[in-house]
Structure formats: C-alpha cells, structure tokens
Amino acid sequence: xxxxxxxxxxxxxxxxxLTGVLVREVVNFSSFWRSSTFSxxxxxxxxxxxFGFGFGSLVSKIGGYDYVQFVGTGTVATxxxxxxxxxxxxxxxxxxxxxxxxxxxxxxxxxxEELVTAEALWIATRAGVYGCVPMLVAxxxxxxxxxxxxxxxxxxxxxxxxxxxxxxxxxxFAKSFENFNYVVSAVLTPLFLVAGTFFPLNRLPKWAxxxxxxxxxxHCVQLVRDAVLYGLVWTDLLRVGFLVxxxxxxxxxxxxxxxxxxxx
Amino acid sequence: xxxxxxxxxxxxxKRYGPITAVxxxxxxxxxxxxxxxxxxxxxxxxxxxRLLTAQSIADEGEIEVLGFRxxxxxxxxxxxxxxxxxxxxxxxxxxxxxxxxxxxxLYRIARADRAEAIERALKMANLVERRDSxxxxxxxxxxxxxxxxRALIHRPRLVLLDEPTVGLDPQVRQELxxxxxxxxxxxxxxLMSTHYIEEAQRLADTxxxxxxxxxxxxxxxxELVLQHAGHEVLEVYxxxxxxxxxxxxxxxxxxxxRRTGTSISILGIDANGDHSFEGDRRPxxxxxxxxxxxxxxxx
Numbered sequence: 001x002x003x004x005x006x007x008x009x010x011x012x013x014x015x016x017x018l019t020g021v022l023v024r025e026v027v028n029f030s031s032f033w034r035s036s037t038f039s040x041x042x043x044x045x046x047x048x049x050x051f052g053f054g055f056g057s058l059v060s061k062i063g064g065y066d067y068v069q070f071v072g073t074g075t076v077a078t079x080x081x082x083x084x085x086x087x088x089x090x091x092x093x094x095x096x097x098x099x100x101x102x103x104x105x106x107x108x109x110x111x112x113e114e115l116v117t118a119e120a121l122w123i124a125t126r127a128g129v130y131g132c133v134p135m136l137v138a139x140x141x142x143x144x145x146x147x148x149x150x151x152x153x154x155x156x157x158x159x160x161x162x163x164x165x166x167x168x169x170x171x172x173f174a175k176s177f178e179n180f181n182y183v184v185s186a187v188l189t190p191l192f193l194v195a196g197t198f199f200p201l202n203r204l205p206k207w208a209x210x211x212x213x214x215x216x217x218x219h220c221v222q223l224v225r226d227a228v229l230y231g232l233v234w235t236d237l238l239r240v241g242f243l244v245x246x247x248x249x250x251x252x253x254x255x256x257x258x259x260x261x262x263x264x
Numbered sequence: 265x266x267x268x269x270x271x272x273x274x275x276x277x278k279r280y281g282p283i284t285a286v287x288x289x290x291x292x293x294x295x296x297x298x299x300x301x302x303x304x305x306x307x308x309x310x311x312x313x314r315l316l317t318a319q320s321i322a323d324e325g326e327i328e329v330l331g332f333r334x335x336x337x338x339x340x341x342x343x344x345x346x347x348x349x350x351x352x353x354x355x356x357x358x359x360x361x362x363x364x365x366x367x368x369x370l371y372r373i374a375r376a377d378r379a380e381a382i383e384r385a386l387k388m389a390n391l392v393e394r395r396d397s398x399x400x401x402x403x404x405x406x407x408x409x410x411x412x413x414r415a416l417i418h419r420p421r422l423v424l425l426d427e428p429t430v431g432l433d434p435q436v437r438q439e440l441x442x443x444x445x446x447x448x449x450x451x452x453x454x455l456m457s458t459h460y461i462e463e464a465q466r467l468a469d470t471x472x473x474x475x476x477x478x479x480x481x482x483x484x485x486x487e488l489v490l491q492h493a494g495h496e497v498l499e500v501y502x503x504x505x506x507x508x509x510x511x512x513x514x515x516x517x518x519x520x521x522r523r524t525g526t527s528i529s530i531l532g533i534d535a536n537g538d539h540s541f542e543g544d545r546r547p548x549x550x551x552x553x554x555x556x557x558x559x560x561x562x563x
Binding site for chain 2: 028110
C-alpha cells in the first residue's frame with residue numbers, strides 16, 4: 001500500500017491548539033459578556049450587601065474588622081465559585097450535548113486535553129476578574145485598600161481554575177441536566193456555606209472545622225482575608241499548595257471524564 | 265492500487281455494546297478522487313467518518329489518514345483534513361466571519377494569511393455579502409455552505425463531507441453540488457457520505473455501498489450499475505396480483521427483480537432478449553444496485 005508523505009506527529013498541550021480554543025471563547029464572550037458579567041458580579045454583591053448589612057447590624061466586628069469587611073473579602077470566593085463552577089458545568093454540557101461545539105473543535109487539530117485545559121483557563125481568567133468585584137464593592141463600604149489586594153486576582157484565578165475543572169468534570173460525568181441538582185445541593189451548597197465566608201469556622205463544631213480544611217473555597221477565603229486584612233503568613237503557602245493540588249487533580253479527572261464523553 | 269492513498273481502512277470494526285456500527289470495513293481513497301459512501305440511515309457512514317477523525321476509536325482494524333496511523337497520530341492527520349459534519353455545529357450567536365476566524369485559529373493559519381483565508385472561504389461559499397450576519401439569521405443552505413467553507417479554510421488535502429446536502433431543498437442541493445464539483449475539479453480529495461443516489465452518482469468517482477456497517481460493493485457508479493443491474497430495467501405496472509405473477513415468471517427466467525411500490529423492476533433485461541414481459545424500459549441506476557445488493561430501499 002502506498003500512502004502519502006507525512007510530517008511529524010503533533011505534541012500535547014500545544015499553544016496553537018490552546019490559543020484556538022481560547023479565541024473561540026473570547027469571540028463568543030463578546031456576544032454575551034453583559035449577561036455573564038451581570039450574573040457573575042451582581043449575585044455575590046447581593047450576598048455581600050444582604051449579609052454585610054443584615055448580619056452586620058447584629059454582629060458589629062469579627063477579628064477586629066467590621067462585618068461588612070469580613071464578608072466583603074469572603075464573598076470573593078463566592079464570586080469565584082459562581083463564575084467558574086456553574087458556567088463550566090452548564091456551559092460544557094450545552095456545548096457537547098446540544099450545540100455539538102466540541103465535535104467541531106475536535107475535528108480540528110485539538111485534543112480533549114487541550115480543549116479542557118483551554119476552557120478551564122478561560123473560565124479561570126474570568127473568575128480572576130469577577131472575583132475582585134465584591135472586594136471592590138466592599139472598598140466602597142469602608143474596606144481599606146491594601147497592597148495585598150493585588151494578589152486577589154491571582155488567588156481567584158487559581159481557585160477558579162480548580163472550580164472550572166470541577167464543573168467540566170461534573171459535566172463530563174453527567175447524563176442529563178437534572179444530574180446537576182445533586183451536585184449543587186449535596187456538594188456546592190454545603191461547601192459554600194462552610195467556607196468561612198459569612199462566619200468564622202472556629203465557631204463551628206470540630207468535625208465541621210476539619211471538613212472546612214479540605215474545602216478549597218475555605219482556603220480561597222482565608223488567602224484573600226490574609227492578603228487584604230490580616231497579612232500573609234507562612235501557612236498561606238500550604239493553602240496555595242492545597243488550591244494548586246485541588247486544581248491539578250480535578251484537571252486530570254476532568255480530562256478523563258470529557259475524553260470518555262467525547263471520544264467513543 | 266498504485267495511486268497514493270489519502271485514506272486506508274483495513275478490517276475496521278466499531279461496536280457500541282451489542283450493535284456493530286462498522287463491521288470489518290475496508291476502504292481505500294486515492295488522493296485526488298471523490299469517494300462516496302452510499303447507504304441508508306444506520307448503515308455506518310457517520311461512524312466511519314468519526315473513525316477517520318479519531319472521535320471514535322476502532323475496536324479492530326487499521327486506519328491511516330494521509331499517511332498517519334490512527335488514533336495515535338490523528339491530530340497531525342486532522343491538521344490536514346477538513347470536516348463538514350452532518351449535524352450543524354456552527355456557533356449560532358457569532359457572525360459568519362467570526363465563525364471562520366475561530367477556525368482559522370483552530371487550523372493554525374498564520375496571522376499574515378488569516379484575512380486572505382477568510383476572504384477566500386467567504387467567496388467560495390458565496391457568503392461575502394452575509395459576512396456580518398449572525399449564523400442564526402442564515403438560511404439552511406447558507407449554513408450548510410458555511411460549514412463546508414469552514415472545513416476548507418486551511419486548504420485541506422482531504423475533505424470529509426458527512427451527508428452534505430441532507431435536509432436541503434433541491435435547488436440548494438444543486439448549489440452545493442456545484443461547490444463540491446468545483447472542489448473535485450481542483451483536485452481536493454473528498455470522502456462524502458450520502459444516502460442520495462443521485463448525489464453519489466453525480467459527484468463520486470467511486471462509490472462504496474454500505475449496509476449494516478459493511479461494504480457490499482465498491483466501484484465506479486457506471487461499472488456497479490452495469491455489473492449488477494445491466495443497461496436497462498423494465499418497469500412493469502399492474503395490480504398486486506399481476507406484479508406477483510411477473511415476479512415469479514422473471515424469477516423462473518433467471519431475472520432479478522425489485523419491488524418499487526406500484527411496479528416491479530426487472531433487471532438485466534438487455535441481456536435477455538427472449539422474454540415476454542411488457543413494460544417501460546429505463547436506464548438502470550445505482551438505486552437498483554443498492555436494493556439488489558442489500559435488500560433495503562434507500563431513503
């Protein structure tokens with residue numbers, strides 16, 4: 001059998017493939033950035049205002065800071081969760097199940113690993129930006145600007161990458177939209193509530209505190225608070241390490257789940 | 265076959281649980297030719313297309329595309345292929361031009377060449393005037409042309425067209441045939457799946473007839489017709505009882521028949537001059553061949 005002349009096989013995680021998927025996301029984002037920005041920023045801001053001023057009228061200070069400042073830094077993690085896990089979960093499902101977008105992309109020289117990675121990178125970037133909104137709103141309500149605030153986009157990005165991969169992973173395993181209800185009710189809501197966003201974890205029972213320590217959202221909350229309010233300490237490196245480890249592990253599982261879903 | 269091959273499948277098998285979608289399929293597509301996969305829905309055409317982009321992984325067999333072994337080297341093969349899917353997967357909230365821009369990036373067209381590639385694709389698809397239209401505002405025919413233009417934006421050596429005209433009205437189908445014919449004449453290698461007899465007969469150099477995941481015949485359309493159905497077919501019309509009689513008589517005379525609803529077609533009539541059947545003669549076609557070989561009517 002005579003076959004055509006060939007060139008070298010292509011590698012993994014190539015920049016042109018990642019760029020191609022990212023360009024698609026950016027171009028698409030230009031058509032829906034208003035609604036996306038609205039939902040990703042207004043919702044955490046409402047939490048901030050409702051809890052900040054609602055509970056704030058009952059709880060004046062926590063750890064020496066006004067409650068609105070405590071919540072303002074905590075809801076950064078909420079904004080990250082809302083702008084990463086949820087869009088990743090629903091967006092991924094829609095793209096492979098209804099729009100068949102991934103079929104089109106995988107017919108080009110892009111593999112599933114690159115597709116998942118680029119999607120997560122883009123969502124993480126959005127989370128890095130949207131995550132800062134509650135903090136900026138809190139500044140308007142008395143949060144003192146600090147140099148550590150410049151680290152917040154980076155913290156939000158790192159946490160956002162992990163949560164984006166989490167959303168993609170769930171979409172990869174889901175058989176229908178209804179499956180997401182279990183994840184939202186049984187996983188995301190409890191994690192959201194025991195992240196230390198609205199109250200310190202040290203007021204909770206011991207077992208809840210232990211659970212909190214394996215909650216990536218909690219580490220995101222603590223890192224932001226340390227960067228903005230309390231000052232960074234060496235244990236924050238462990239928190240960063242935890243977020244990075246969470247992101248890496250979930251990233252690989254997300255790739256596995258999506259490969260099973262997209263390649264039969 | 266001495267020509268260089270764009271596609272080579274040998275003994276490809278793809279199973280989905282108890283269903284064998286592709287069953288020991290052999291297929292060779294020489295460079296510069298247009299090969300049609302002809303078969304009804306469920307024959308395994310789309311699965312074969314997915315095997316060629318490694319979106320499905322064969323359970324058995326060997327597959328090479330443009331000299332690259334699949335699935336290991338599929339990414340390199342896909343860089344030189346264009347794929348127009350059966351189901352529309354355009355980004356509907358983007359404009360025509362934005363869709364092409366995205367795929368210019370995905371197919372790694374250099375920045376300096378990107379604008380020219382998009383212009384060329386727009387012209388080829390006759391969508392220059394609609395470049396700024398959102399895809400969800402386009403007609404079905406325009407969307408189908410855009411899908412093909414998207415597949416061709418990087419000047420691929422091989423184009424996979426999965427049911428390129430399915431669901432389109434006859435006029436739009438003619439437009440797309442002209443587009444595919446132009447590609448053919450420019451020497452692009454094309455593998456096209458279809459369940460339209462006329463499409464395969466008109467566009468394909470070689471046709472592979474598929475049924476239940478297997479190839480039942482392959483060859484030039486005219487040769488397949490001549491080999492299996494002869495030059496002419498006699499259409500005999502009449503009430504059901506008469507058609508049953510004719511069918512029995514033809515069978516006794518060693519002639520092959522196919523039922524076509526209100527008539528019965530007697531094939532290979534030109535080679536059997538001494539018969540007593542009366543009816544309308546017509547040229548034999550690929551549909552006759554298909555029905556004869558598979559026992560199925562094609563949609």
